[in-house]
Amino acid sequence: MPYHVFNHRSRRTGMLVLSRYNEESIMIGDDIEVTIVGIRGCTVRLGIEAPRQVSVHRRETYDRLRRDLQTSGIGNTTESST
Numbered sequence: 082m083p084y085h086v087f088n089h090r091s092r093r094t095g096m097l098v099l100s101r102y103n104e105e106s107i108m109i110g111d112d113i114e115v116t117i118v119g120i121r122g123c124t125v126r127l128g129i130e131a132p133r134q135v136s137v138h139r140r141e142t143y144d145r146l147r148r149d150l151q152t153s154g155i156g157n158t159t160e161s162s163t
Contacts, residue, residue, distance in 0.1 A: 099107055106116040112132055119126035129137050138146065 101107065101117050103117050103120055106114050108114055113135065114130045116128040116130075117125060118128040131137055
């Protein structure tokens with residue numbers, strides 16, 4: 082079972098926080114690998130290997146895409162309560 086670190090500044094609880102050096106990786110499930118490919122000052126470059134059917138976006142791009150879908154009415158991005 083993975084060790085979870087609870088970050089009091091995180092909006093989510095149970096966020097797993099890991100330390101990695103350059104060229105080290107983490108696995109998400111069996112088929113997604115995230116590798117540190119470079120560190121320059123405060124900037125970390127990540128390489129992500131994932132199946133083609135898995136969408137991978139920077140958070141700001143993801144938020145913009147969701148907002149655009151909501152505005153256009155194309156996607157149902159609201160959750161219904163049960």
